[in-house]
Amino acid sequence: MVAKALLFIFIHLLASASLALPDNSLRIVTENWPPVTYEKEGQAQGMAVELAHLIQKEMGESDPIEVLPWPRAYHVAKTRPNTLLFTVVRTPEREQLFTLLGPIANGEIAIYTRRTADLSFSDLNYVKENYSVAVHRGTAFHKVLEDNGYKKIVPVNSSISGLKMLMAGRVDMLCDDVLAIHRISEEAGYPYDAQKKVTSLQHSSLYFAFSKNTDKDIIEKWKRSFEKIKKNGTYKALYKKWFGPLSSPTEVLLVSNGKKAPIIEL
Structure with a gap:
């Protein structure tokens, strides 16, 4: 009986320790705003969703993308670390709330x-x-x-x-x-x-928005992969597919706490 009790306590402590570990996985959320982002047959679709998948493929990752009502998606991104929300119109207020990566598109x-x-x-x-x-x-x-x-x-x-x-x-x-x-x-x-x-x-300029306290390595990996896609022409082809003759933005810009990283023209 004592052995069983000790075993139960040991398992409980392990579970508690497991729950206390930081969650470094990236939660990705978006909204229903066609043709940029939307849901079809239970799957996220749209220009920005395809771009996110291309970036994930470049990184060798495949975190799922959830389509949520905008107020809920925005709340999750403001309150949960390691969350990516897209697309976000860049504003001075949001430059303070998130780390922004883009532009995804200009409108x-x-x-x-x-x-x-x-x-x-x-x-x-x-x-x-x-x-x-x-x-x-x-x-x-x-x-x-x-x-x-x-x-x-x-x-x-x-x-x-x-x-x-x-x-x-x-x-x-x-x-x-x-x-x-x-x-x-x-x-x-x-x-x-x-x-x-x-x-x-x-x-307007649309961006990926990483929540406060998101792992900096995650953000850097997304940035590097985005740069590669813009440089090799994949992004330009995607933009033409969805937006026809509209000019695609060529730069990659990271904005954190209102501070701009150097623009990378590709």
């Missing part, structure tokens, strides 16, 4: 309306005060609208939901990115060109 945050809309957009101040605009809640797009003084912001759970509200006439406008707007329209069941741009708000 443009803009306001869109229905192509058939009979609305006046000649007075931008009037637009900001009186027209409702849907936006994916908690995203950089949401923050840009607030910073630009839009008063009738309607937060939604996804860009596709926002586009459906726009086309149904429940809101006047939608805020999203030129990289995604046409694919979002198709995913929502509307023609490719069902919407038109009202105004551009700012250029």
Whole structure:
């Protein structure tokens, strides 16, 4: 009986010690934002997902990629070490919250309306005060609208939901990115060109975001592999596949605590 008790205590101590060990595995999370990132038949898909897989292949690794609602994915990345979130629009706030690696892609945050809309957009101040605009809640797009003084912001759970509200006439406008707007329209069941741009708000640059206290060796391995893919032409071909004639960014940049590492032009 004593021997069994001692054995039980020994196993329990081993288990406790095991649980106390640091978890150096990388958790990778993304969101549903086609065509950059999305889920199909239970698998992560999209331009940035393919890029992540290419980087993983270069490193000889295969950590799974989870597709989560944006608020949850963002919370995980802010609170859990050794987490990679993508894609993240680079902002000064996020430069402090994460270590950013990119750019994955360069886009443009803009306001869109229905192509058939009979609305006046000649007075931008009037637009900001009186027209409702849907936006994916908690995203950089949401923050840009607030910073630009839009008063009738309607937060939604996804860009596709926002586009459906726009086309149904429940809101006047939608805020999203030129990289995604046409694919979002198709995913929502509307023609490719069902919407038109009202105004551009700012250029966007999309990055991988590593959480605080992520192992520096992990980040360095991702950086080196990303550099190789940009240098050998694989990245440029991937960009053309997804974004056609849009110019692909050639540099690799690492930003940590607001400090930029030297740009590597490839």
